[in-house]
Each structure stands twice: as structure tokens, then as C-alpha cells.
Amino acid sequence: MPKNVDQESIVLCRSCDLAVQRRALPSNVRALCPRCHTALYDVPYCSINGMLALCITALLFFIPANFLPVLEIHFLGSIRATTVYETAIAVWAQGYWIVAVAVIASAVIAPGLLILSILLQIIIVKNKLHSYFWQRTYRRLLKNQALLTQLSMLEIYVISFLVAAFNLSDFADIYLGMGTFCFGMLFLVILFLQREYNLEHMWKLTHDE
Numbered sequence: 609m610p611k612n613v614d615q616e617s618i619v620l621c622r623s624c625d626l627a628v629q630r631r632a633l634p635s636n637v638r639a640l641c642p643r644c645h646t647a648l649y650d651v652p653y654c655s656i657n658g659m660l661a662l663c664i665t666a667l668l669f670f671i672p673a674n675f676l677p678v679l680e681i682h683f684l685g686s687i688r689a690t691t692v693y694e695t696a697i698a699v700w701a702q703g704y705w706i707v708a709v710a711v712i713a714s715a716v717i718a719p720g721l722l723i724l725s726i727l728l729q730i731i732i733v734k735n736k737l738h739s740y741f742w743q744r745t746y747r748r749l750l751k752n753q754a755l756l757t758q759l760s761m762l763e764i765y766v767i768s769f770l771v772a773a774f775n776l777s778d779f780a781d782i783y784l785g786m787g788t789f790c791f792g793m794l795f796l797v798i799l800f801l802q803r804e805y806n807l808e809h810m811w812k813l814t815h816d817e
């Protein structure tokens with residue numbers, strides 16, 4: 609192996625252990641092992657413009673998801689609609705303040721920060737902001753990325769209010785509100801965003817002074 613070959617650019621084939629030099633690929637093309645044709649890697653990862661579109665879409669769903677009613681309960685002629693905040697406040701009032709804090713942190717704050725963090729990273733990369741201040745901000749965002757990803761647990765929230773809706777549906781009419789739809793869409797968009805996002809690749813886009 610020549611000495612100037614970057615260690616990171618070598619991929620080992622999972623099936624036959626052949627060392628293959630990683631090369632830039634056009635999008636939607638998959639690299640195959642030349643010896644046994646096992647798929648090695650594909651590179652639609654981290655398309656900056658794709659992630660920008662996903663971030664903007666996520667922000668568009670984020671606001672209605674949090675401010676529109678997620679559940680509408682029709683019970684004996686009375687109608688109650690609740691938003692995420694009202695749910696958290698009601699849970700807090702019943703004494704389960706840890707649950708309320710967990711709901712707000714994992715369903716509202718963490719996903720919000722996650723979207724804003726990725727958006728800011730994209731803006732820094734796209735506008736080639738190479739000054740010390742922006743590069744320092746960029747590194748800080750990357751260091752906190754894993755924590756934000758772990759804290760965002762929208763899926764648990766989506767599942768829990770669907771379970772609540774089905775349980776209540778025995779004795780009340782339950783309608784899923786526009787907020788539920790936006791929450792579901794937000795969940796899907798963030799899922800795609802996280803699939804597209806590649807932390808290792810984002811680190812390679814840092815610039816040293």
C-alpha cells in the first residue's frame with residue numbers, strides 16, 4: 609500500500625476482507641467489491657442542499673405541531689382539544705413534573721434545537737464562513753450533535769399519544785387534530801434528515817485557520 613494513501617479512505621469488504629480505496633461517487637451509485645460484488649458504501653449521504661430542504665420542511669411542521677391541538681376529545685357533548693403544552697401543564701399539575709419536563713425536553717426542545725443546529729451548520733458550510741468565530745461555533749455544534757440526537761425522542765411521543773387515543777376511544781370520540789398530522793410529518797422529516805446527516809462527513813468540512 610502506498611504511504612500517501614489516507615487510512616480513512618480505505619474500506620474493508622465485509623465479506624472477503626479485500627481493502628478497497630474509497631472514491632467519490634456520483635449520487636445514487638453504490639460501490640461494489642471488485643472481488644465478490646458485496647455492496648461497500650453508497651454516497652447520497654450529506655447532500656447539503658437536500659438537508660437544507662429537509663431542515664426548512666421540518667421547521668414548517670415544527671410550529672403547528674407544537675401549537676395546534678394534537679387530540680380532540682368529544683365526551684358527552686363536551687369537546688376538549690389539547691396541545692402539547694397543555695398536556696405537559698396538566699401532567700405537571702397532577703404532580704408528575706418529571707414526566708412533564710421529559711415530554712417538553714424530548715418532544716419540543718431537543719427536536720427544535722436539533723433542526724436549528726443542523727440548519728446553522730448548513731448555513732456555515734454553504735456560505736463558506738471560514739472566520740474563527742463561525743468555525744468555533746461549527747465545531748461546538750458538531751460536538752453537541754450526538755447529545756441532541758439522543759435527546760430527541762419524537763417517536764416515543766407519537767406512539768404514546770396514539771396509544772392514549774385508542775385507549776380513550778372506548779368511551780369517548782377521539783379525533784386526531786391537525787397538530788397530530790404535523791407531529792407525524794415532523795417525525796418523518798427528522799427521520800430522513802438524520803439518515804442524510806453524517807457527522808463524520810460534517811467534521812471533514814471544518815476549516816483550519
Ligand SMILES: [Zn+2]
Nearest residue numbers: 621624641644
Ligand atoms: Zn469482497
